[in-house]
Amino acid sequence: MIRLRAFLAVLVVLAVVGCGLVSSSGSFRHATLPDGDAPLDGAALTVTSKSFTEGVLLGKITATYLAAAGADVTDMTGAPGAAPSRQAMVNGDADVIWEYTGTAWVTYHGMTETIADPTELWERVRDIERQEYDxxxxxxxNFDNTYAFAASARTAERLGVRSLDDVAALPVADRTFCVDDEFFSRPDGFVPMLETYGIPYNTPDGVPAGNVTRMDAGVVYTSTAASSPCNFGMVYTTDGRIRNLDLRVLDDDRDFFLPYSGTAVVRGEVLAAHxxxxxxLGALSERLTDDVMRELNGRVDIDGEEPSDVAYDWLRNEGLVE
Incomplete structure:
Protein backbone atom coordinates (compact mmCIF):
# COMPACT_ATOMS: atom_id res chain seq x y z
CA MET A 1 0.00 0.00 0.00
CA ILE A 2 2.83 2.41 0.85
CA ARG A 3 4.58 1.70 -2.45
CA LEU A 4 1.28 2.23 -4.29
CA ARG A 5 0.90 5.61 -2.64
CA ALA A 6 4.43 6.54 -3.67
CA PHE A 7 3.68 5.49 -7.27
CA LEU A 8 0.47 7.52 -7.30
CA ALA A 9 2.41 10.51 -5.97
CA VAL A 10 4.74 10.25 -8.97
CA LEU A 11 1.74 10.27 -11.31
CA VAL A 12 0.50 13.43 -9.61
CA VAL A 13 3.93 14.98 -10.07
CA LEU A 14 3.90 14.25 -13.79
CA ALA A 15 0.45 15.73 -14.14
CA VAL A 16 1.09 18.89 -12.13
CA VAL A 17 4.73 19.84 -12.51
CA GLY A 18 4.33 20.41 -16.22
CA CYS A 19 2.23 23.44 -15.34
CA GLY A 20 5.19 24.96 -13.48
CA LEU A 21 5.93 25.49 -9.82
CA VAL A 22 4.01 28.50 -8.60
CA SER A 23 3.60 30.19 -5.24
CA SER A 24 0.14 30.54 -3.79
CA SER A 25 1.14 32.59 -0.77
CA GLY A 26 2.68 35.87 -1.91
CA SER A 27 6.21 36.93 -0.95
CA PHE A 28 8.35 37.51 2.10
CA ARG A 29 9.39 40.51 4.21
CA HIS A 30 12.78 42.03 3.41
CA ALA A 31 15.34 42.37 6.19
CA THR A 32 19.08 42.48 6.89
CA LEU A 33 21.38 40.65 9.26
CA PRO A 34 22.05 42.56 12.51
CA ASP A 35 25.77 42.88 11.79
CA GLY A 36 25.16 44.03 8.20
CA ASP A 37 27.05 41.04 6.85
CA ALA A 38 25.99 39.40 3.58
CA PRO A 39 27.58 35.91 3.42
CA LEU A 40 25.32 34.91 0.53
CA ASP A 41 25.94 37.96 -1.63
CA GLY A 42 25.72 36.88 -5.27
CA ALA A 43 23.80 33.67 -4.56
CA ALA A 44 20.55 33.12 -6.46
CA LEU A 45 18.32 30.72 -4.51
CA THR A 46 14.80 29.38 -4.96
CA VAL A 47 12.99 28.43 -1.76
CA THR A 48 9.95 26.19 -2.05
CA SER A 49 7.50 24.59 0.36
CA LYS A 50 4.33 22.58 0.50
CA SER A 51 1.04 24.43 0.91
CA PHE A 52 0.06 23.55 4.49
CA THR A 53 0.57 26.19 7.17
CA GLU A 54 3.75 24.84 8.76
CA GLY A 55 5.39 24.25 5.39
CA VAL A 56 4.63 27.79 4.25
CA LEU A 57 5.84 29.27 7.54
CA LEU A 58 9.14 27.42 7.36
CA GLY A 59 9.53 28.53 3.75
CA LYS A 60 8.88 32.16 4.64
CA ILE A 61 11.32 32.03 7.55
CA THR A 62 13.96 30.56 5.26
CA ALA A 63 13.35 32.93 2.36
CA THR A 64 13.44 35.95 4.67
CA TYR A 65 16.61 34.86 6.42
CA LEU A 66 18.58 33.83 3.33
CA ALA A 67 17.61 37.07 1.59
CA ALA A 68 18.72 39.02 4.66
CA ALA A 69 22.07 37.24 4.28
CA GLY A 70 22.43 38.69 0.78
CA ALA A 71 20.90 36.03 -1.47
CA ASP A 72 18.64 36.87 -4.39
CA VAL A 73 15.72 34.68 -3.30
CA THR A 74 12.86 33.51 -5.47
CA ASP A 75 9.89 32.68 -3.27
CA MET A 76 8.11 29.53 -4.45
CA THR A 77 6.53 28.67 -1.12
CA GLY A 78 3.04 27.27 -0.94
CA ALA A 79 3.27 24.98 -3.98
CA PRO A 80 -0.11 23.26 -4.40
CA GLY A 81 0.14 19.70 -3.14
CA ALA A 82 3.21 17.88 -1.86
CA ALA A 83 4.44 16.50 -5.16
CA PRO A 84 5.41 19.67 -7.10
CA SER A 85 7.75 21.03 -4.42
CA ARG A 86 9.44 17.66 -4.02
CA GLN A 87 9.89 17.23 -7.76
CA ALA A 88 11.23 20.77 -8.06
CA MET A 89 14.03 19.84 -5.66
CA VAL A 90 14.76 16.61 -7.50
CA ASN A 91 14.76 18.38 -10.88
CA GLY A 92 16.90 21.28 -9.70
CA ASP A 93 14.13 23.86 -10.18
CA ALA A 94 14.25 24.71 -6.45
CA ASP A 95 17.19 24.81 -4.06
CA VAL A 96 15.89 24.74 -0.48
CA ILE A 97 12.89 23.12 1.23
CA TRP A 98 11.91 21.92 4.68
CA GLU A 99 11.00 18.25 4.76
CA TYR A 100 10.17 15.57 7.32
CA THR A 101 12.20 12.42 7.90
CA GLY A 102 9.11 10.23 8.17
CA THR A 103 7.71 11.58 4.91
CA ALA A 104 10.90 10.78 3.04
CA TRP A 105 11.19 7.33 4.58
CA VAL A 106 7.60 6.21 3.95
CA THR A 107 6.29 8.30 1.05
CA TYR A 108 9.34 9.05 -1.07
CA HIS A 109 11.19 5.77 -0.57
CA GLY A 110 8.41 3.32 0.27
CA MET A 111 10.07 1.93 3.39
CA THR A 112 8.01 -0.10 5.85
CA GLU A 113 10.58 -0.56 8.63
CA THR A 114 9.74 1.50 11.72
CA ILE A 115 12.78 3.33 13.09
CA ALA A 116 11.89 4.92 16.41
CA ASP A 117 15.18 6.73 17.02
CA PRO A 118 15.00 10.18 15.35
CA THR A 119 18.76 10.40 14.78
CA GLU A 120 18.97 6.97 13.18
CA LEU A 121 16.03 7.72 10.91
CA TRP A 122 17.58 11.04 9.86
CA GLU A 123 20.89 9.34 9.11
CA ARG A 124 19.22 6.68 6.99
CA VAL A 125 17.21 9.27 5.06
CA ARG A 126 20.23 11.56 4.73
CA ASP A 127 22.32 8.81 3.17
CA ILE A 128 19.63 7.68 0.71
CA GLU A 129 18.78 11.20 -0.41
CA ARG A 130 22.41 12.18 -0.90
CA GLN A 131 23.20 9.06 -2.90
CA GLU A 132 20.08 9.02 -5.08
CA TYR A 133 19.35 12.73 -5.58
CA ASP A 134 22.31 14.74 -4.23
CA ASN A 142 14.23 20.42 17.43
CA PHE A 143 10.62 19.77 16.41
CA ASP A 144 8.85 16.58 15.41
CA ASN A 145 5.53 16.93 13.59
CA THR A 146 4.41 13.35 14.03
CA TYR A 147 1.15 11.68 14.95
CA ALA A 148 0.11 11.60 18.59
CA PHE A 149 -2.94 11.32 20.81
CA ALA A 150 -4.13 14.08 23.06
CA ALA A 151 -6.80 14.75 25.67
CA SER A 152 -8.25 17.93 27.07
CA ALA A 153 -6.35 19.18 30.11
CA ARG A 154 -9.42 18.54 32.26
CA THR A 155 -9.85 14.97 31.00
CA ALA A 156 -6.15 14.18 31.36
CA GLU A 157 -6.27 15.28 34.99
CA ARG A 158 -9.58 13.53 35.70
CA LEU A 159 -8.34 10.22 34.32
CA GLY A 160 -4.77 10.64 35.55
CA VAL A 161 -3.18 10.01 32.15
CA ARG A 162 0.09 11.27 30.77
CA SER A 163 0.89 8.57 28.26
CA LEU A 164 -0.60 5.92 26.00
CA ASP A 165 0.43 3.27 28.52
CA ASP A 166 -1.79 5.10 31.01
CA VAL A 167 -4.66 4.99 28.50
CA ALA A 168 -4.18 1.24 28.07
CA ALA A 169 -4.55 0.83 31.84
CA LEU A 170 -7.93 2.60 31.95
CA PRO A 171 -11.26 0.77 32.14
CA VAL A 172 -12.58 -0.17 28.71
CA ALA A 173 -15.39 2.37 28.94
CA ASP A 174 -12.87 5.24 29.20
CA ARG A 175 -10.85 4.14 26.16
CA THR A 176 -12.75 6.26 23.63
CA PHE A 177 -11.03 7.69 20.56
CA CYS A 178 -11.65 10.15 17.73
CA VAL A 179 -9.64 9.56 14.54
CA ASP A 180 -9.91 10.49 10.89
CA ASP A 181 -10.45 7.89 8.18
CA GLU A 182 -6.93 8.15 6.79
CA PHE A 183 -5.26 7.49 10.14
CA PHE A 184 -7.70 4.69 10.94
CA SER A 185 -6.77 2.90 7.70
CA ARG A 186 -3.01 3.46 7.64
CA PRO A 187 -0.79 0.38 7.92
CA ASP A 188 1.17 2.38 10.51
CA GLY A 189 -1.92 3.98 12.04
CA PHE A 190 -4.63 3.41 14.61
CA VAL A 191 -5.24 -0.34 14.59
CA PRO A 192 -1.52 -1.34 14.77
CA MET A 193 -1.03 1.30 17.48
CA LEU A 194 -3.72 -0.30 19.64
CA GLU A 195 -2.12 -3.70 19.13
CA THR A 196 1.26 -2.31 20.18
CA TYR A 197 -0.28 -1.05 23.41
CA GLY A 198 -2.07 -4.32 24.14
CA ILE A 199 -5.61 -3.03 23.64
CA PRO A 200 -6.54 -4.44 20.24
CA TYR A 201 -9.34 -2.95 18.18
CA ASN A 202 -12.84 -4.45 18.21
CA THR A 203 -12.31 -6.74 21.16
CA PRO A 204 -14.29 -6.63 24.44
CA ASP A 205 -11.19 -6.19 26.60
CA GLY A 206 -9.39 -3.87 24.19
CA VAL A 207 -11.10 -1.06 22.29
CA PRO A 208 -14.58 -2.07 21.10
CA ALA A 209 -15.61 -0.65 17.72
CA GLY A 210 -18.25 1.43 19.46
CA ASN A 211 -15.52 3.28 21.37
CA VAL A 212 -14.08 4.74 18.14
CA THR A 213 -15.58 7.67 16.24
CA ARG A 214 -14.26 8.42 12.77
CA MET A 215 -14.57 12.03 11.64
CA ASP A 216 -12.87 14.81 9.69
CA ALA A 217 -9.39 15.60 11.02
CA GLY A 218 -10.33 19.19 11.90
CA VAL A 219 -13.32 18.08 13.98
CA VAL A 220 -11.10 15.69 15.95
CA TYR A 221 -9.48 18.63 17.75
CA THR A 222 -12.70 20.28 18.90
CA SER A 223 -14.25 16.93 19.84
CA THR A 224 -11.20 16.07 21.92
CA ALA A 225 -11.28 19.46 23.62
CA ALA A 226 -14.94 18.88 24.49
CA SER A 227 -14.25 15.27 25.56
CA SER A 228 -17.24 14.28 23.45
CA PRO A 229 -17.70 11.79 21.93
CA CYS A 230 -14.14 10.77 22.85
CA ASN A 231 -11.60 11.19 25.60
CA PHE A 232 -8.63 10.92 23.23
CA GLY A 233 -8.08 12.29 19.73
CA MET A 234 -5.40 11.94 17.06
CA VAL A 235 -3.38 15.14 16.59
CA TYR A 236 -0.26 16.37 14.84
CA THR A 237 2.26 17.34 17.48
CA THR A 238 3.06 20.86 16.22
CA ASP A 239 -0.53 21.89 15.38
CA GLY A 240 -1.43 25.32 16.77
CA ARG A 241 -4.81 24.06 17.97
CA ILE A 242 -3.09 22.06 20.69
CA ARG A 243 -2.16 25.31 22.43
CA ASN A 244 -5.37 27.12 21.56
CA LEU A 245 -7.65 24.34 22.82
CA ASP A 246 -5.49 23.49 25.86
CA LEU A 247 -4.91 19.89 24.83
CA ARG A 248 -2.39 17.59 26.51
CA VAL A 249 -0.27 15.46 24.16
CA LEU A 250 0.25 11.96 25.53
CA ASP A 251 3.67 10.33 25.59
CA ASP A 252 4.24 7.50 23.13
CA ASP A 253 5.92 5.20 25.67
CA ARG A 254 6.51 2.36 23.22
CA ASP A 255 7.85 4.52 20.38
CA PHE A 256 5.15 3.40 17.97
CA PHE A 257 4.95 6.56 15.90
CA LEU A 258 7.64 7.19 13.31
CA PRO A 259 9.59 10.43 13.89
CA TYR A 260 8.78 13.27 11.50
CA SER A 261 11.70 15.52 12.34
CA GLY A 262 11.61 18.84 10.49
CA THR A 263 14.77 19.17 8.39
CA ALA A 264 16.14 21.75 5.99
CA VAL A 265 17.11 20.17 2.67
CA VAL A 266 19.48 21.81 0.17
CA ARG A 267 20.62 20.66 -3.25
CA GLY A 268 24.20 19.42 -3.02
CA GLU A 269 25.45 21.56 -5.89
CA VAL A 270 24.04 24.68 -4.26
CA LEU A 271 25.45 23.91 -0.83
CA ALA A 272 28.89 23.26 -2.30
CA ALA A 273 28.80 26.65 -4.03
CA HIS A 274 27.46 28.48 -0.95
CA LEU A 281 19.87 27.16 8.36
CA GLY A 282 21.48 25.61 11.43
CA ALA A 283 20.75 28.83 13.33
CA LEU A 284 17.09 28.36 12.45
CA SER A 285 17.02 24.65 13.28
CA GLU A 286 18.41 25.04 16.77
CA ARG A 287 15.65 27.54 17.64
CA LEU A 288 12.67 25.69 16.18
CA THR A 289 10.97 23.48 18.78
CA ASP A 290 7.55 21.85 19.09
CA ASP A 291 6.35 24.72 21.26
CA VAL A 292 7.66 27.35 18.85
CA MET A 293 5.98 25.70 15.88
CA ARG A 294 2.69 25.38 17.76
CA GLU A 295 2.80 29.08 18.55
CA LEU A 296 3.70 30.13 15.00
CA ASN A 297 1.15 27.79 13.41
CA GLY A 298 -1.50 29.10 15.78
CA ARG A 299 -0.79 32.71 14.83
CA VAL A 300 -1.66 31.82 11.25
CA ASP A 301 -4.42 29.24 11.64
CA ILE A 302 -6.17 30.71 14.68
CA ASP A 303 -5.25 34.40 14.80
CA GLY A 304 -5.36 34.86 11.02
CA GLU A 305 -1.94 36.49 10.61
CA GLU A 306 -0.01 36.35 7.34
CA PRO A 307 2.78 33.73 7.26
CA SER A 308 5.28 36.27 5.92
CA ASP A 309 4.57 38.62 8.85
CA VAL A 310 4.78 35.81 11.42
CA ALA A 311 8.08 34.64 9.91
CA TYR A 312 9.61 38.12 9.98
CA ASP A 313 8.43 38.83 13.54
CA TRP A 314 9.87 35.57 14.81
CA LEU A 315 13.24 36.16 13.12
CA ARG A 316 13.40 39.69 14.50
CA ASN A 317 12.41 38.58 18.02
CA GLU A 318 15.16 35.94 17.89
CA GLY A 319 17.68 38.61 16.95
CA LEU A 320 18.41 36.99 13.61
CA VAL A 321 17.30 39.91 11.41
CA GLU A 322 16.47 43.56 11.70
Missing part, protein backbone atom coordinates in the same frame (compact mmCIF):
# COMPACT_ATOMS: atom_id res chain seq x y z
CA UNK A 135 19.92 16.34 -1.76
CA UNK A 136 21.63 17.26 1.50
CA UNK A 137 19.54 16.77 4.64
CA UNK A 138 21.10 19.10 7.19
CA UNK A 139 20.91 18.20 10.91
CA UNK A 140 17.22 18.29 11.91
CA UNK A 141 15.53 20.99 13.91
CA UNK A 275 28.52 26.60 2.21
CA UNK A 276 27.34 29.47 4.44
CA UNK A 277 23.79 28.18 3.88
CA UNK A 278 24.46 25.33 6.31
CA UNK A 279 25.32 27.63 9.22
CA UNK A 280 22.41 29.96 8.47
Missing amino acids: LIWLPPA PAIADL
Whole structure:
Protein backbone atom coordinates (compact mmCIF):
# COMPACT_ATOMS: atom_id res chain seq x y z
CA MET A 1 0.00 0.00 0.00
CA ILE A 2 2.83 2.41 0.85
CA ARG A 3 4.58 1.70 -2.45
CA LEU A 4 1.28 2.23 -4.29
CA ARG A 5 0.90 5.61 -2.64
CA ALA A 6 4.43 6.54 -3.67
CA PHE A 7 3.68 5.49 -7.27
CA LEU A 8 0.47 7.52 -7.30
CA ALA A 9 2.41 10.51 -5.97
CA VAL A 10 4.74 10.25 -8.97
CA LEU A 11 1.74 10.27 -11.31
CA VAL A 12 0.50 13.43 -9.61
CA VAL A 13 3.93 14.98 -10.07
CA LEU A 14 3.90 14.25 -13.79
CA ALA A 15 0.45 15.73 -14.14
CA VAL A 16 1.09 18.89 -12.13
CA VAL A 17 4.73 19.84 -12.51
CA GLY A 18 4.33 20.41 -16.22
CA CYS A 19 2.23 23.44 -15.34
CA GLY A 20 5.19 24.96 -13.48
CA LEU A 21 5.93 25.49 -9.82
CA VAL A 22 4.01 28.50 -8.60
CA SER A 23 3.60 30.19 -5.24
CA SER A 24 0.14 30.54 -3.79
CA SER A 25 1.14 32.59 -0.77
CA GLY A 26 2.68 35.87 -1.91
CA SER A 27 6.21 36.93 -0.95
CA PHE A 28 8.35 37.51 2.10
CA ARG A 29 9.39 40.51 4.21
CA HIS A 30 12.78 42.03 3.41
CA ALA A 31 15.34 42.37 6.19
CA THR A 32 19.08 42.48 6.89
CA LEU A 33 21.38 40.65 9.26
CA PRO A 34 22.05 42.56 12.51
CA ASP A 35 25.77 42.88 11.79
CA GLY A 36 25.16 44.03 8.20
CA ASP A 37 27.05 41.04 6.85
CA ALA A 38 25.99 39.40 3.58
CA PRO A 39 27.58 35.91 3.42
CA LEU A 40 25.32 34.91 0.53
CA ASP A 41 25.94 37.96 -1.63
CA GLY A 42 25.72 36.88 -5.27
CA ALA A 43 23.80 33.67 -4.56
CA ALA A 44 20.55 33.12 -6.46
CA LEU A 45 18.32 30.72 -4.51
CA THR A 46 14.80 29.38 -4.96
CA VAL A 47 12.99 28.43 -1.76
CA THR A 48 9.95 26.19 -2.05
CA SER A 49 7.50 24.59 0.36
CA LYS A 50 4.33 22.58 0.50
CA SER A 51 1.04 24.43 0.91
CA PHE A 52 0.06 23.55 4.49
CA THR A 53 0.57 26.19 7.17
CA GLU A 54 3.75 24.84 8.76
CA GLY A 55 5.39 24.25 5.39
CA VAL A 56 4.63 27.79 4.25
CA LEU A 57 5.84 29.27 7.54
CA LEU A 58 9.14 27.42 7.36
CA GLY A 59 9.53 28.53 3.75
CA LYS A 60 8.88 32.16 4.64
CA ILE A 61 11.32 32.03 7.55
CA THR A 62 13.96 30.56 5.26
CA ALA A 63 13.35 32.93 2.36
CA THR A 64 13.44 35.95 4.67
CA TYR A 65 16.61 34.86 6.42
CA LEU A 66 18.58 33.83 3.33
CA ALA A 67 17.61 37.07 1.59
CA ALA A 68 18.72 39.02 4.66
CA ALA A 69 22.07 37.24 4.28
CA GLY A 70 22.43 38.69 0.78
CA ALA A 71 20.90 36.03 -1.47
CA ASP A 72 18.64 36.87 -4.39
CA VAL A 73 15.72 34.68 -3.30
CA THR A 74 12.86 33.51 -5.47
CA ASP A 75 9.89 32.68 -3.27
CA MET A 76 8.11 29.53 -4.45
CA THR A 77 6.53 28.67 -1.12
CA GLY A 78 3.04 27.27 -0.94
CA ALA A 79 3.27 24.98 -3.98
CA PRO A 80 -0.11 23.26 -4.40
CA GLY A 81 0.14 19.70 -3.14
CA ALA A 82 3.21 17.88 -1.86
CA ALA A 83 4.44 16.50 -5.16
CA PRO A 84 5.41 19.67 -7.10
CA SER A 85 7.75 21.03 -4.42
CA ARG A 86 9.44 17.66 -4.02
CA GLN A 87 9.89 17.23 -7.76
CA ALA A 88 11.23 20.77 -8.06
CA MET A 89 14.03 19.84 -5.66
CA VAL A 90 14.76 16.61 -7.50
CA ASN A 91 14.76 18.38 -10.88
CA GLY A 92 16.90 21.28 -9.70
CA ASP A 93 14.13 23.86 -10.18
CA ALA A 94 14.25 24.71 -6.45
CA ASP A 95 17.19 24.81 -4.06
CA VAL A 96 15.89 24.74 -0.48
CA ILE A 97 12.89 23.12 1.23
CA TRP A 98 11.91 21.92 4.68
CA GLU A 99 11.00 18.25 4.76
CA TYR A 100 10.17 15.57 7.32
CA THR A 101 12.20 12.42 7.90
CA GLY A 102 9.11 10.23 8.17
CA THR A 103 7.71 11.58 4.91
CA ALA A 104 10.90 10.78 3.04
CA TRP A 105 11.19 7.33 4.58
CA VAL A 106 7.60 6.21 3.95
CA THR A 107 6.29 8.30 1.05
CA TYR A 108 9.34 9.05 -1.07
CA HIS A 109 11.19 5.77 -0.57
CA GLY A 110 8.41 3.32 0.27
CA MET A 111 10.07 1.93 3.39
CA THR A 112 8.01 -0.10 5.85
CA GLU A 113 10.58 -0.56 8.63
CA THR A 114 9.74 1.50 11.72
CA ILE A 115 12.78 3.33 13.09
CA ALA A 116 11.89 4.92 16.41
CA ASP A 117 15.18 6.73 17.02
CA PRO A 118 15.00 10.18 15.35
CA THR A 119 18.76 10.40 14.78
CA GLU A 120 18.97 6.97 13.18
CA LEU A 121 16.03 7.72 10.91
CA TRP A 122 17.58 11.04 9.86
CA GLU A 123 20.89 9.34 9.11
CA ARG A 124 19.22 6.68 6.99
CA VAL A 125 17.21 9.27 5.06
CA ARG A 126 20.23 11.56 4.73
CA ASP A 127 22.32 8.81 3.17
CA ILE A 128 19.63 7.68 0.71
CA GLU A 129 18.78 11.20 -0.41
CA ARG A 130 22.41 12.18 -0.90
CA GLN A 131 23.20 9.06 -2.90
CA GLU A 132 20.08 9.02 -5.08
CA TYR A 133 19.35 12.73 -5.58
CA ASP A 134 22.31 14.74 -4.23
CA LEU A 135 19.92 16.34 -1.76
CA ILE A 136 21.63 17.26 1.50
CA TRP A 137 19.54 16.77 4.64
CA LEU A 138 21.10 19.10 7.19
CA PRO A 139 20.91 18.20 10.91
CA PRO A 140 17.22 18.29 11.91
CA ALA A 141 15.53 20.99 13.91
CA ASN A 142 14.23 20.42 17.43
CA PHE A 143 10.62 19.77 16.41
CA ASP A 144 8.85 16.58 15.41
CA ASN A 145 5.53 16.93 13.59
CA THR A 146 4.41 13.35 14.03
CA TYR A 147 1.15 11.68 14.95
CA ALA A 148 0.11 11.60 18.59
CA PHE A 149 -2.94 11.32 20.81
CA ALA A 150 -4.13 14.08 23.06
CA ALA A 151 -6.80 14.75 25.67
CA SER A 152 -8.25 17.93 27.07
CA ALA A 153 -6.35 19.18 30.11
CA ARG A 154 -9.42 18.54 32.26
CA THR A 155 -9.85 14.97 31.00
CA ALA A 156 -6.15 14.18 31.36
CA GLU A 157 -6.27 15.28 34.99
CA ARG A 158 -9.58 13.53 35.70
CA LEU A 159 -8.34 10.22 34.32
CA GLY A 160 -4.77 10.64 35.55
CA VAL A 161 -3.18 10.01 32.15
CA ARG A 162 0.09 11.27 30.77
CA SER A 163 0.89 8.57 28.26
CA LEU A 164 -0.60 5.92 26.00
CA ASP A 165 0.43 3.27 28.52
CA ASP A 166 -1.79 5.10 31.01
CA VAL A 167 -4.66 4.99 28.50
CA ALA A 168 -4.18 1.24 28.07
CA ALA A 169 -4.55 0.83 31.84
CA LEU A 170 -7.93 2.60 31.95
CA PRO A 171 -11.26 0.77 32.14
CA VAL A 172 -12.58 -0.17 28.71
CA ALA A 173 -15.39 2.37 28.94
CA ASP A 174 -12.87 5.24 29.20
CA ARG A 175 -10.85 4.14 26.16
CA THR A 176 -12.75 6.26 23.63
CA PHE A 177 -11.03 7.69 20.56
CA CYS A 178 -11.65 10.15 17.73
CA VAL A 179 -9.64 9.56 14.54
CA ASP A 180 -9.91 10.49 10.89
CA ASP A 181 -10.45 7.89 8.18
CA GLU A 182 -6.93 8.15 6.79
CA PHE A 183 -5.26 7.49 10.14
CA PHE A 184 -7.70 4.69 10.94
CA SER A 185 -6.77 2.90 7.70
CA ARG A 186 -3.01 3.46 7.64
CA PRO A 187 -0.79 0.38 7.92
CA ASP A 188 1.17 2.38 10.51
CA GLY A 189 -1.92 3.98 12.04
CA PHE A 190 -4.63 3.41 14.61
CA VAL A 191 -5.24 -0.34 14.59
CA PRO A 192 -1.52 -1.34 14.77
CA MET A 193 -1.03 1.30 17.48
CA LEU A 194 -3.72 -0.30 19.64
CA GLU A 195 -2.12 -3.70 19.13
CA THR A 196 1.26 -2.31 20.18
CA TYR A 197 -0.28 -1.05 23.41
CA GLY A 198 -2.07 -4.32 24.14
CA ILE A 199 -5.61 -3.03 23.64
CA PRO A 200 -6.54 -4.44 20.24
CA TYR A 201 -9.34 -2.95 18.18
CA ASN A 202 -12.84 -4.45 18.21
CA THR A 203 -12.31 -6.74 21.16
CA PRO A 204 -14.29 -6.63 24.44
CA ASP A 205 -11.19 -6.19 26.60
CA GLY A 206 -9.39 -3.87 24.19
CA VAL A 207 -11.10 -1.06 22.29
CA PRO A 208 -14.58 -2.07 21.10
CA ALA A 209 -15.61 -0.65 17.72
CA GLY A 210 -18.25 1.43 19.46
CA ASN A 211 -15.52 3.28 21.37
CA VAL A 212 -14.08 4.74 18.14
CA THR A 213 -15.58 7.67 16.24
CA ARG A 214 -14.26 8.42 12.77
CA MET A 215 -14.57 12.03 11.64
CA ASP A 216 -12.87 14.81 9.69
CA ALA A 217 -9.39 15.60 11.02
CA GLY A 218 -10.33 19.19 11.90
CA VAL A 219 -13.32 18.08 13.98
CA VAL A 220 -11.10 15.69 15.95
CA TYR A 221 -9.48 18.63 17.75
CA THR A 222 -12.70 20.28 18.90
CA SER A 223 -14.25 16.93 19.84
CA THR A 224 -11.20 16.07 21.92
CA ALA A 225 -11.28 19.46 23.62
CA ALA A 226 -14.94 18.88 24.49
CA SER A 227 -14.25 15.27 25.56
CA SER A 228 -17.24 14.28 23.45
CA PRO A 229 -17.70 11.79 21.93
CA CYS A 230 -14.14 10.77 22.85
CA ASN A 231 -11.60 11.19 25.60
CA PHE A 232 -8.63 10.92 23.23
CA GLY A 233 -8.08 12.29 19.73
CA MET A 234 -5.40 11.94 17.06
CA VAL A 235 -3.38 15.14 16.59
CA TYR A 236 -0.26 16.37 14.84
CA THR A 237 2.26 17.34 17.48
CA THR A 238 3.06 20.86 16.22
CA ASP A 239 -0.53 21.89 15.38
CA GLY A 240 -1.43 25.32 16.77
CA ARG A 241 -4.81 24.06 17.97
CA ILE A 242 -3.09 22.06 20.69
CA ARG A 243 -2.16 25.31 22.43
CA ASN A 244 -5.37 27.12 21.56
CA LEU A 245 -7.65 24.34 22.82
CA ASP A 246 -5.49 23.49 25.86
CA LEU A 247 -4.91 19.89 24.83
CA ARG A 248 -2.39 17.59 26.51
CA VAL A 249 -0.27 15.46 24.16
CA LEU A 250 0.25 11.96 25.53
CA ASP A 251 3.67 10.33 25.59
CA ASP A 252 4.24 7.50 23.13
CA ASP A 253 5.92 5.20 25.67
CA ARG A 254 6.51 2.36 23.22
CA ASP A 255 7.85 4.52 20.38
CA PHE A 256 5.15 3.40 17.97
CA PHE A 257 4.95 6.56 15.90
CA LEU A 258 7.64 7.19 13.31
CA PRO A 259 9.59 10.43 13.89
CA TYR A 260 8.78 13.27 11.50
CA SER A 261 11.70 15.52 12.34
CA GLY A 262 11.61 18.84 10.49
CA THR A 263 14.77 19.17 8.39
CA ALA A 264 16.14 21.75 5.99
CA VAL A 265 17.11 20.17 2.67
CA VAL A 266 19.48 21.81 0.17
CA ARG A 267 20.62 20.66 -3.25
CA GLY A 268 24.20 19.42 -3.02
CA GLU A 269 25.45 21.56 -5.89
CA VAL A 270 24.04 24.68 -4.26
CA LEU A 271 25.45 23.91 -0.83
CA ALA A 272 28.89 23.26 -2.30
CA ALA A 273 28.80 26.65 -4.03
CA HIS A 274 27.46 28.48 -0.95
CA PRO A 275 28.52 26.60 2.21
CA ALA A 276 27.34 29.47 4.44
CA ILE A 277 23.79 28.18 3.88
CA ALA A 278 24.46 25.33 6.31
CA ASP A 279 25.32 27.63 9.22
CA LEU A 280 22.41 29.96 8.47
CA LEU A 281 19.87 27.16 8.36
CA GLY A 282 21.48 25.61 11.43
CA ALA A 283 20.75 28.83 13.33
CA LEU A 284 17.09 28.36 12.45
CA SER A 285 17.02 24.65 13.28
CA GLU A 286 18.41 25.04 16.77
CA ARG A 287 15.65 27.54 17.64
CA LEU A 288 12.67 25.69 16.18
CA THR A 289 10.97 23.48 18.78
CA ASP A 290 7.55 21.85 19.09
CA ASP A 291 6.35 24.72 21.26
CA VAL A 292 7.66 27.35 18.85
CA MET A 293 5.98 25.70 15.88
CA ARG A 294 2.69 25.38 17.76
CA GLU A 295 2.80 29.08 18.55
CA LEU A 296 3.70 30.13 15.00
CA ASN A 297 1.15 27.79 13.41
CA GLY A 298 -1.50 29.10 15.78
CA ARG A 299 -0.79 32.71 14.83
CA VAL A 300 -1.66 31.82 11.25
CA ASP A 301 -4.42 29.24 11.64
CA ILE A 302 -6.17 30.71 14.68
CA ASP A 303 -5.25 34.40 14.80
CA GLY A 304 -5.36 34.86 11.02
CA GLU A 305 -1.94 36.49 10.61
CA GLU A 306 -0.01 36.35 7.34
CA PRO A 307 2.78 33.73 7.26
CA SER A 308 5.28 36.27 5.92
CA ASP A 309 4.57 38.62 8.85
CA VAL A 310 4.78 35.81 11.42
CA ALA A 311 8.08 34.64 9.91
CA TYR A 312 9.61 38.12 9.98
CA ASP A 313 8.43 38.83 13.54
CA TRP A 314 9.87 35.57 14.81
CA LEU A 315 13.24 36.16 13.12
CA ARG A 316 13.40 39.69 14.50
CA ASN A 317 12.41 38.58 18.02
CA GLU A 318 15.16 35.94 17.89
CA GLY A 319 17.68 38.61 16.95
CA LEU A 320 18.41 36.99 13.61
CA VAL A 321 17.30 39.91 11.41
CA GLU A 322 16.47 43.56 11.70
